[in-house]
Amino acid sequence: MFKIYLDYAATAPVRPKIKAKILPYLADKFGNPSSIHSFGREARKAIDKARENVARFLNCQPLEIIFTSGGTEADNLAVRGIVENAKIKMQKSKFIPHLVTSTIEHHAVLHTCKILEKERKAQVSYLTVDKNGLINPEDVKKTIKPNTVLVTIMYANNETGTIQPIREIGKIIEKENRLRELRKNKNKIYFHTDAVQAAGYLNCDTKFLHADLLSISGHKLAAPKGIGALFVKKGVPLEPILTGGEHEYQKRAGTENVAGIVALGQAVLLANNSQEKIRIKKLRDWLEKQIIAKIPDVQLNGHSHQRLPNISNLNFQFVEGESILLNLDLSGIAASSGSACTSGSLEPSHVIMAMHHNPLRTHGSIRFSLGWKTTKAEIDYLIKILPTVIIKLRKISPLGKKSNTNSYQLNI
């Protein structure tokens, strides 16, 4: 069967160039980078090279890169690392650290914040978004308190692709920090951004973004799963969450995932390629235009243009997401409803809920995400199949029919 993968925001197939780079590090160059002998030194050299590549990608110094097991660990290290450190500093005061985040963050940030809140290790403010999924930078400013230690806002949303004004927020925080200096408040506010979805398509220059911490993940960049990195600006105090050996500048213990690190080092060289971005955006725009033209009652979730070029999150009124996905899957098409991390849970997508406050809208929403292997023929096949699926499901739905016009107001 013709199989089409349109779920790159969940994970991507490894690029051949990356695969070729990894293979020697699985069996031949297998040394432990901490070993002093030639095997170890060979592995260390590979890590150093990868770290330089990642540093260049983020416009920072190699020693500001901490390799982790992925985006989730990078986010956890940023949030927990800052909070733990601030807690130690605030021990003698009556305050606990205050965090500012948003309601649309990935669960790696959101659940971590909620747990810290529950454990009374931190106070958290959750910024809301408008119907396009955008955060207002002014809200960040208004929410900052004297005990705020961290602002963490994602760069681009994983479900809708909406891009947040990270640079603006970064500048606001810098300004707040200057004011704090004048007030002789020694506690700085640090700014973290989860750039896991953004890294493939957006400028991740940490100086340009005015970020203190930034997370990336390998498998969203066509490297294998199990590798990620956290940029930690020099001087940002961070307590490790994994303790043990002295790896990763004492910020992340554990023998390095050499093959994964090599892969990430190669992946960043291939990410954010302007030609590929144009090609993918063209395909995405074609998909969107055709689907909206061919199927009535379809709405876009997310910002119309301030959005990643590879994601299209569409709402199909009067039908439910899983039944669309099942039908598409039977035709060989893989897409996603919301984020893959939440499938199996019945909760409507927190991202679309935050934008529209309407569960029906979240349940009928499908995310198509394109990537390096996506072709025009694949998009055309989707455009051919999807209308029949939606017609079929709408036929059996109690909503959206003229005779049932009161359906929306049904008080069940």
Add this chain to the structure above:
Amino acid sequence: MLENLYSQKVMQHFLHPKNIGKIKNPSGVATVGNPICGDIARYYIKVKTKPVSPSRGGKSKGKIIDYISDVKVETLGCGAAIATSSMATELIKGKPVKDALRLTNQAIAKALDGLPPVKMHCSILAEEGIKKAIENYQSKNQK
């Protein structure tokens, strides 16, 4: 995905649901569901009466019973929601009303060769839909 998610029976009923649509002038109708969990179903029933078949013996001779002569459903929901509403209608079609009222969600799930635990609530919704449609019929008849 499908191999690990739903039984073949569920997929059959999901892909080719039975008794879809509505009934004009139904004897009873009910909409159940919860937009928060994403499922909404509307059940229609037509109830007719018939004499108890003589083979049942002398005692009930001449007695008349209500039975579900037709049932239809419209569903918005996941695979399990569509399959359970289809199966629920199949299980009560042609049955006496008092038997239809005894339909349980376990019976629906069993008839579908089981449901994933996280989807059991769909069968509860189907049971509720059938019962509410019958209650709607009964309340109308009392008036």
